[in-house]
Amino acid sequence: MAANFWVKLKRPILALAPLAGVTDSSLRRLAKKYGAAVVYSEMASATALVYNPKATLELLQFDKSEQPYVVQLFGAEPKHFALAARLIEKKIKPDGLDINFGCPVRKVIKQGAGAALMADLKKSRAVIEAVLANTKLPLSIKVRTQSGKVKLKDFLQNISDLPLAALMIHGRTLKQGFAGTIDSAAIKAARQYFSGVILANGGINNYQDAKSVLAATGADGIAVGRGVLGHPWIFKELKNPKFKISQKEISALAWKHAQLMFKLKGEAGILEMRKHLCWYASGWAGARQQREKMVQVKTLADIKKVLALK
Numbered sequence: 001m002a003a004n005f006w007v008k009l010k011r012p013i014l015a016l017a018p019l020a021g022v023t024d025s026s027l028r029r030l031a032k033k034y035g036a037a038v039v040y041s042e043m044a045s046a047t048a049l050v051y052n053p054k055a056t057l058e059l060l061q062f063d064k065s066e067q068p069y070v071v072q073l074f075g076a077e078p079k080h081f082a083l084a085a086r087l088i089e090k091k092i093k094p095d096g097l098d099i100n101f102g103c104p105v106r107k108v109i110k111q112g113a114g115a116a117l118m119a120d121l122k123k124s125r126a127v128i129e130a131v132l133a134n135t136k137l138p139l140s141i142k143v144r145t146q147s148g149k150v151k152l153k154d155f156l157q158n159i160s161d162l163p164l165a166a167l168m169i170h171g172r173t174l175k176q177g178f179a180g181t182i183d184s185a186a187i188k189a190a191r192q193y194f195s196g197v198i199l200a201n202g203g204i205n206n207y208q209d210a211k212s213v214l215a216a217t218g219a220d221g222i223a224v225g226r227g228v229l230g231h232p233w234i235f236k237e238l239k240n241p242k243f244k245i246s247q248k249e250i251s252a253l254a255w256k257h258a259q260l261m262f263k264l265k266g267e268a269g270i271l272e273m274r275k276h277l278c279w280y281a282s283g284w285a286g287a288r289q290q291r292e293k294m295v296q297v298k299t300l301a302d303i304k305k306v307l308a309l310k
């Protein structure tokens, strides 16, 4: 294994969870700047990396300031994972690799990937073994508390002899999707079957949430997903509940985000920025009228104007 950065991170570890369509290099940089200890890429298709890698490799590029940076793969074929792991290690050179066993999206489930893969113990093991055999990078996995008949405990027992560095547990079952309470007891019990770093995930949106999840699970850290939308400074708040940010500072931050996005993706990035602007503006006075303008921006100049920046 290459240097395992996971063991060196200060506890509790504050991670930015993978969010497809959101955690690109621009957002990861901001999350890191505001205190995230480790950031994950959007999930990348192992199969696409085998057959048509160009666009996916572009998507996975990162800036040094994001490190440690973990690339997450999804798929269902051990052979594809093997090749994808090699390619990522060689071309992207992240600090870690991760496998997605939690995604509930139909398109992903239909391929037998994400949470569907978690429900297939034999294939899950084969996928993890294929990645381990083809990379020196520390490997982590992201799972749910249950998928189909397979509970977290069954899943972990099935791979307990494999040298995984970290485990992110979204504390909900596949059936629960993205709503409902987190099963802290299941996350806590995972320690009996897994000796690496454990990150608890799900519904952590403020300092109090983080404190109670850490206390109830005994996890080494937490991962924030939706709590980062329009709120990349959340990691600062998780460290210091007294941290305050003004609307002016948020506007400046949104502007920085837009500039990074434009540099990364050009005009497509401006369109992508529309949803982020609406998230940043949530809670602002007159947010509704502002959002009407935000969903129409076409240029960086439009963005500067809606953010009322001089």
Ligand SMILES: Cc1cc2nc3c(=O)[nH]c(=O)nc-3n(C[C@H](O)[C@H](O)[C@H](O)COP(=O)(O)O)c2cc1C
Pocket: 017, 018, 019, 020, 021, 022, 041, 042, 043, 072, 100, 101, 102, 103, 142, 170, 178, 201, 202, 203, 204, 223, 224, 225, 226, 227
């Ligand atoms: C828009 C969106 C995209 C997501 N994309 C991914 C992904 O690419 N890989 C993954 O493992 N989980 C993905 N997730 C799940 C999150 O990482 C996280 O587990 C889930 O949102 C629960 O955490 P939260 O309550 O803090 O949002 C996604 C969730 C959302 C809402």
